[in-house]
């Protein structure tokens with residue numbers, strides 16, 4: 072059971088159709104790599120069009136950086152093909168060296184040259200007469216808001232300013248593809264949002280295809296046209312951020328984007344009994360164990376209205392009584408943890424603003440039927 076189609080999902084479908092019409096800039100087919108007999112990148116297929124951002128999202132150690140390194144040409148794949156604008160950069164036969172790939176790199180450790188001025192840092196990789204390379208560097212520094220600092224040295228700049236210089240340096244040679252590996256993780260939160268948005272604006276303007284690696288779902292959702300979710304060396308799901316969030320491939324994919332509540336059940340006659348009533352489990356044979364997954368922000372809390380009980384809407388299904396275990400304000404919203412009366416299982420709910428009921432308070436919980444996912448238990 073997945074959320075019903077909404078205007079947003081139709082928008083996502085239209086965006087996907089538009090994307091598929093664009094020519095591919097970077098095209099990776101069946102890339103694999105093993106270290107000492109252990110496969111760390113397993114049959115990865117990805118593509119990015121000009122001016123688009125694809126985020127490779129996954130937990131630490133899942134093979135994201137290794138994938139990026141193979142595309143950059145600093146690591147060689149065991150199998151698979153990497154193409155740029157239709158030309159083979161690397162397959163079993165050909166391998167274009169890193170400097171010939173027209174691929175820019177931006178990492179968390181952006182390592183500006185300390186002994187060079189900001190302008191010289193940006194102009195460093197450019198060929199041509201000094202006056203020309205400096206003109207391009209100055210134009211880019213203006214674009215990233217650092218025109219006033221063009222004669223400064225890196226140590227005279229803040230972390231965010233240094234990151235902007237690194238961006239200007241990376242885009243100066245007009246790379247056709249930009250590979251970014253957690254490039255913003257060294258910046259503090261307030262600075263990060265602004266720099267992320269500015270960076271993307273510049274890269275889109277330049278028509279660069281961007282492949283960004285991150286383990287932070289919020290960063291991926293904020294930046295990506297498309298997300299490729301990676302686990303254990305494989306791409307488990309790929310799509311627009313909205314679709315990954317609202318139609319996760321499995322329980323783990325759902326859990327990657329937020330905390331989740333898991334309500335276990337067993338299927339009988341295509342239905343599963345839970346403290347919240349029956350759920351449809353179409354296509355699942357009798358006896359199949361399933362997990363019903365609901366995000367805490369889709370759990371609704373109601374009061375016992377003077378003995379008359381809660382007041383569920385059609386979408387809410389059956390209410391279940393629960394006792395507050397703990398409640399905390401987590402900034403903009405409150406997280407309330409419960410124990411269900413019926414079977415003692417734990418549930419949590421996120422509610423906007425400040426709502427801090429005392430431990431021991433009895434309340435009623437309802438779960439948005441259209442926001443539940445039913446997965447066979449793995």
Ligand SMILES: Nc1ncnc2c1ncn2[C@@H]1O[C@H](COP(=O)(O)OP(=O)(O)OP(=O)(O)O)[C@@H](O)[C@H]1O
Pocket residue numbers: 106107111129130131132133134135136137138286
């Ligand atoms: N040169 C290498 N030799 C041996 N093992 C390696 C090498 N490079 C990476 N690995 C292993 O391959 C696996 C994937 O590493 P990779 O750096 O690609 O993961 P990641 O998803 O980028 O992780 P993180 O987010 O922590 O950077 C890890 O288990 C890592 O230890």
